[in-house]
Amino acid sequence: MGNEESELGEGGGWSRGFRELDRILRGEMTSLGGEPRIAAGRLTWVVVLLCMAYGACMGTFAVLAPDGPGPMQVLASMVKVPLLFYLTLVVTLPSLYVLNALVGSRLTFGSVFRLLSASLGVNVAVLASMGPIVAFFSACTTSYPFMVLLNVAVFATAGFLAMGFLLQALQRLSDEQWPANAADAEIVGEPTAATRPQAARRPEPRVRTIFRLWMVLFGLVGAQMGWVLRPFIGHPDLPFAWFRPRQSNFFEAVYHALVALFS
Amino acid sequence: MTTPHLLHRADALLRGLPEPSPPGATAWRSRLAILAAFGALYGATMGSFGERPLQAAFSALKLPLMLGATFAISLPPFFVVNTLFGLRDDFRRVVGALAAAQAGLAVILASLAPLTAFGYHACGLGHRPAILLNGLMFALASLGAQVVLRRSYRGLIAARPAHRAMLRAWLGVYVFVGIQMGWVLRPFVGSPGLPTRFFREDSWTNAYVVVWEIVASVLSGS
Numbered sequence: 001m002g003n004e005e006s007e008l009g010e011g012g013g014w015s016r017g018f019r020e021l022d023r024i025l026r027g028e029m030t031s032l033g034g035e036p037r038i039a040a041g042r043l044t045w046v047v048v049l050l051c052m053a054y055g056a057c058m059g060t061f062a063v064l065a066p067d068g069p070g071p072m073q074v075l076a077s078m079v080k081v082p083l084l085f086y087l088t089l090v091v092t093l094p095s096l097y098v099l100n101a102l103v104g105s106r107l108t109f110g111s112v113f114r115l116l117s118a119s120l121g122v123n124v125a126v127l128a129s130m131g132p133i134v135a136f137f138s139a140c141t142t143s144y145p146f147m148v149l150l151n152v153a154v155f156a157t158a159g160f161l162a163m164g165f166l167l168q169a170l171q172r173l174s175d176e177q178w179p180a181n182a183a184d185a186e187i188v189g190e191p192t193a194a195t196r197p198q199a200a201r202r203p204e205p206r207v208r209t210i211f212r213l214w215m216v217l218f219g220l221v222g223a224q225m226g227w228v229l230r231p232f233i234g235h236p237d238l239p240f241a242w243f244r245p246r247q248s249n250f251f252e253a254v255y256h257a258l259v260a261l262f263s
Numbered sequence: 264m265t266t267p268h269l270l271h272r273a274d275a276l277l278r279g280l281p282e283p284s285p286p287g288a289t290a291w292r293s294r295l296a297i298l299a300a301f302g303a304l305y306g307a308t309m310g311s312f313g314e315r316p317l318q319a320a321f322s323a324l325k326l327p328l329m330l331g332a333t334f335a336i337s338l339p340p341f342f343v344v345n346t347l348f349g350l351r352d353d354f355r356r357v358v359g360a361l362a363a364a365q366a367g368l369a370v371i372l373a374s375l376a377p378l379t380a381f382g383y384h385a386c387g388l389g390h391r392p393a394i395l396l397n398g399l400m401f402a403l404a405s406l407g408a409q410v411v412l413r414r415s416y417r418g419l420i421a422a423r424p425a426h427r428a429m430l431r432a433w434l435g436v437y438v439f440v441g442i443q444m445g446w447v448l449r450p451f452v453g454s455p456g457l458p459t460r461f462f463r464e465d466s467w468t469n470a471y472v473v474v475w476e477i478v479a480s481v482l483s484g485s
Contacts, residue, residue: 129342132339137443146471
């Protein structure tokens with residue numbers, strides 16, 4: 001552990017943050033045994049930066065529409081994409097932690113937070129990597145519904161990949177913390193909790209169910225949060241506004257975008 | 264890079280022969296040179312419709328640009344997703360395989376250029392048949408490039424089957440972006456009734472929306 005700390009200590013803050021994200025993407029954080037060793041603070045800055053980069057790509061559509069919201073939309077989207085993720089996390093994290101503790105998981109609040117930070121890192125890395133494609137389509141599309149649906153598809157892809165990562169990380173953690181027998185526990189080097197009498201009752205299926213339910217909740221809250229924080233893309237016929245009136249909901253809006261595109 | 268050397272490298276690429284040592288930067292340069300030279304050759308042929316030299320020059324520039332730009336903006340998500348699926352160690356080989364397929368596509372297209380020129384000038388094709396002919400050539404070249412791609416990927420898939428799914432994802436994203444890139448950079452053939460331009464005036468529109476509007480108008484019978 002000490003070696004890793006000194007290894008992480010090399011280089012500047014940003015490059016260390018990106019290296020951290022790289023290690024998460026490679027699966028190193030969750031495959032080495034024990035709890036995820038993630039410096040969540042350092043990672044958060046990189047996540048915010050990547051969110052802002054994607055926000056800028058999203059806002060490109062508004063800049064190029066002659067009667068649209070203009071460059072202010074880019075700025076607004078750069079602020080709002082990080083907000084979208086962190087506000088959703090603030091709303092949903094407490095319930096996850098409480099339910100998690102209730103079903104007997106050994107994950108502490110810090111571990112849950114680090115695990116979610118890592119998943120968020122995966123989510124925004126995928127999102128930001130698709131930024132150039134979104135910016136390219138923004139530059140050469142006049143159809144607003146197409147851009148809405150493309151962004152929804154990109155967010156959904158990133159979200160599903162992050163979900164897969166989270167479940168896999170959880171599985172590894174659970175395998176390491178609750179090995180099949182005591183001999184395995186000794187190999188893993190965690191004899192204390194794993195050899196306790198209650199270790200016979202592995203809470204892992206319930207924890208996985210809680211996490212699965214939570215991911216659905218995160219998706220729903222995130223989608224609606226995106227709706228509350230809209231506009232991100234900026235309708236080409238409407239002037240710039242930080243927020244739109246709070247009417248309708250995300251799913252209705254996606255349905256209307258589909259109808260508008262295909263009619 | 265001299266012409267005989269370029270032809271030699273293109274031949275090696277089609278036959279799947281290994282890169283000369285040392286690989287790395289030299290291999291990249293040769294693939295890029297093949298893409299630019301052979302792509303430009305087919306582009307120029309494509310643009311020779313109606314015997315307009317300026318259109319031929321524009322198309323010679325635009326074809327390698329289309330292939331290169333599509334490759335460049337499809338690569339970042341592919342890199343992230345490959346890393347996520349634990350395939351990062353192979354990424355150099357993966358990009359090498361994809362770049363080889365791109366270069367292969369350009370070489371195959373260039374080999375079809377005489378047929379396209381024959382179709383234009385000897386058969387006196389009209390504008391729409393000329394576009395269809397080019398569509399056919401691209402389809403043939405894409406099939407040929409698949410051979411190069413699958414050959415380069417065979418070892419990767421044998422070692423890690425996850426590469427198969429990655430390859431499918433790559434083709435999906437590449438085609439999705441490539442269609443739009445081709446639309447933005449058109450005209451490649453050049454309509455005889457319109458003045459020669461680098462971009463069309465309505466270039467910056469969305470190919471998928473336009474296609475859907477055509478389909479919808481056909482379906483509604485208007």
